[in-house]
Amino acid sequence: MMWLWAKAIRSLVCLTSHKPNVAHLCKQVSIKPGQRLYMVNQQYPYSVKFTEDTSRSKPSKRAQQIQSPTKTTADVSDSPPPPKKTTPPAGEKSESAGHWSQGLKASMQDPKMQVYKDDSVVVIKDKYPKARYHWLVLPWQSISSLKALRSEHVELLKHMQRVADQMVEQCPDAHKLSFRLGYHAIPSMSHVHLHVISQDFDSPCLKNKKHWNSFTTDYFVESQDVISMLEHDGKVQVKEGAGELLKLPLRCHVCGKEQTTIPKLKDHLKTHLPS
Structure with missing residues (x-):
């Protein structure tokens, strides 16, 4: 044809x-x-003239693939290999120095944050206080968490408690406010720190159920209890399922009455404030 x-x-x-x-x-x-x-x-x-009619032609599938901004094999081969996973030593966390959980280490070196210091410890104001008075007592010695504590740390923790007691004694409202000294069972911030907190909980920084339950349930471990565990067992035993305590209903720490929301809880707490 x-x-x-x-x-x-x-x-x-x-x-x-x-x-x-x-x-x-x-x-x-x-x-x-x-x-x-x-x-x-x-x-x-x-x-003879050869022309290509491009008005109706569609790019081939291969052409579309080439123009697509997806990563090519060469791109993948040029990428650095994924970092190897390493297991941190017991009692230590793997966060980098710039991680938010390392913020206490920076704050304890800041003269503007320091309230008291000696050769063993430093006291700083909590950056986001959950009550009218809220301090943190930190050892200069690097100790990541309660799990890293051993019997040799007993004297250090006793000194931290004595310093905390002095902070309460020097507080101008100590005669009308009660205080608690203790540690969070599972702290969000790296580096052991003892909370010294007034029980009014009158603060705009107290915003949610997690904040409240971390100071008013067994999630908050008394300083003396931690010292006793170290003296008898040589380590601190955190209760299994302690994290679930943060999900408990909101209850007044004074009368035990349950509240449905943080605003309602705060209104209720005002009825317990000293006049």
Whole structure:
């Protein structure tokens, strides 16, 4: 069939080259991909022009893949290998120095935050106090958490408690406010710290159930209890499932009455504040 097409084209070329007035008989012939055009007669001048109709063509699937901004094999091979997982020593956390949980280490070095210091400990104001008076007593010695404490730390913790007692004694409202000294069972901040907190809980920084329950349930471990565990067992045993205590209903720490929301709890707490 292809030679018939070629013959027809040759005839048209012949007509148009010798009889311009019949040029209107010529038709444009489109050659599809894969078809062949044979030049079988060299007696007449002719020209062949190849053009590609891009108006209807669609980019191939492969072209779309090349233009797609996805990562190529070369990109993957150039990427650095994933860091190897390392297990931190017992009692230590794996957070980097810039992690938010390391904030206490920076605060204890800040003179503006310091309230008291000696060779063993430093006292700072809690950055987000949950009551009118809220201090933290921290040892200069690097101890990540309660789990890292051993019997050799007993004297240090006793000193921390004595310093905490002095802070309460020097408080101008000590005669009308009660205080508690203790540790969070599972602290969010790295570096052992003893909370010294007044029991009014009158603070805009106390915002949610987790804040409340961390100071008013067994999640808050009394300082003397921690010292006793170290003296008898040589370590601190945190109760299993302590984290679930943060989900308990809101209850007044004075009368035990349950409240549905933090705003309602705060309104209720005002009834217990000293006049």
